[in-house]
Amino acid sequence: MSAVIRVGTRGSALALAQCEQAARELGRAAGLEYELVTVTTQGDTSKANLASLGGTGVFATALREALIAGDIDVVVHSLKDLPTAAYPGLVIAATPKRADARDVLVARDGLTLEALPAGSRIGTGSPRRIAELKAVRPDLEVVADFRGNIDTRIGRVASGDVDAVILAAAGVDRLDRAEAVTERFALSDWPTAPGQGALAIEVREGEASDLARSAEFARALAKGLDKVNHSTTRATVTAERAVLAGLEAGCAAPVATSAIVDDGMLFLTASVYATDGSTKLTANHAAVLDSQSAADLLAAAAEVSQRAVDELLSLGAKELA
Numbered sequence: 001m002s003a004v005i006r007v008g009t010r011g012s013a014l015a016l017a018q019c020e021q022a023a024r025e026l027g028r029a030a031g032l033e034y035e036l037v038t039v040t041t042q043g044d045t046s047k048a049n050l051a052s053l054g055g056t057g058v059f060a061t062a063l064r065e066a067l068i069a070g071d072i073d074v075v076v077h078s079l080k081d082l083p084t085a086a087y088p089g090l091v092i093a094a095t096p097k098r099a100d101a102r103d104v105l106v107a108r109d110g111l112t113l114e115a116l117p118a119g120s121r122i123g124t125g126s127p128r129r130i131a132e133l134k135a136v137r138p139d140l141e142v143v144a145d146f147r148g149n150i151d152t153r154i155g156r157v158a159s160g161d162v163d164a165v166i167l168a169a170a171g172v173d174r175l176d177r178a179e180a181v182t183e184r185f186a187l188s189d190w191p192t193a194p195g196q197g198a199l200a201i202e203v204r205e206g207e208a209s210d211l212a213r214s215a216e217f218a219r220a221l222a223k224g225l226d227k228v229n230h231s232t233t234r235a236t237v238t239a240e241r242a243v244l245a246g247l248e249a250g251c252a253a254p255v256a257t258s259a260i261v262d263d264g265m266l267f268l269t270a271s272v273y274a275t276d277g278s279t280k281l282t283a284n285h286a287a288v289l290d291s292q293s294a295a296d297l298l299a300a301a302a303e304v305s306q307r308a309v310d311e312l313l314s315l316g317a318k319e320l321a
């Protein structure tokens with residue numbers, strides 16, 4: 001079959017690298033060729049601080065509009081940047097196997113967070129990372145007006161502009177910059193953003209619509225999406241995002257959640273921070289998995305996230321987030 005899957009992506013180096021990898025897997029699984037289609041989003045062009053843009057969907061909206069219009073067949077998103085609210089007419093059809101969900105430190109002279117001298121300047125604009133940092137090292141100085149792509153951010157350490165930056169391991173690894181990392185923070189004491197390190201492949205709902213190019217193409221694409229979906233990743237990110245939705249918080253909120261599947265159980269840790277790091281509320285929950293079936297995993301995800309939301313709300317998360 002000669003049909004080509006048109007895969008929409010942002011144009012940043014990271015977006016292109018991760019999209020290329022996901023598209024290659026999807027093409028192979030579907031038995032179809034693929035091409036990348038770059039779409040510029042508001043998050044790419046705006047100079048404003050991401051938190052002040054409202055956070056929700058600044059990277060996703062233009063891609064989603066192109067998908068609805070039928071200009072592309074699928075979109076590869078960083079799941080972390082996708083608002084939790086459903087987008088009418090679109091569904092997340094696959095979440096490929098997640099990369100490293102941790103945050104990392106890139107510091108001068110090989111330093112760890114503990115070894116950085118008091119007063120060191122740390123670059124990050126993420127309210128979650130600022131709150132987590134202030135909770136453990138209130139003596140460091142946060143440089144919060146800090147944007148730019150991953151190479152730029154790492155470059156600001158090399159140039160001495162800041163002493164360290166905090167980044168997502170997945171982004172650094174995907175861009176082959178792991179050599180710059182001086183510490184990877186354990187998820188158990190430094191949980192990260194819901195969905196961090198995971199990709200979401202989004203499609204139009206009910207691909208039988210007249211936008212689909214042929215029934216045969218739609219069937220091959222659906223089969224490929226099913227194959228690249230990783231059910232453990234799907235369950236863990238579903239649990240994490242359900243916490244964010246349950247707290248009615250956005251992706252810029254100081255909410256950190258990390259779920260893992262280990263030893264026949266699904267574990268979830270969820271924390272809500274006061275922006276200044278002075279208060280941290282944490283809920284830890286686990287559910288036993290009867291089997292590793294997709295349905296079982298999703299049932300466990302729903303259960304642990306509901307329990308975490310209930311606990312965080314009863315602890316007063318609404319007043320903090």
Ligand SMILES: NCc1[nH]cc(CCC(=O)O)c1CC(=O)O
Nearest residue numbers: 078080167168170171196197198
């Ligand atoms: N908010 C920007 C963003 N969106 C996804 C990633 C990294 C890759 C990922 O989490 O999948 C990053 C960069 C960062 O937070 O350091």
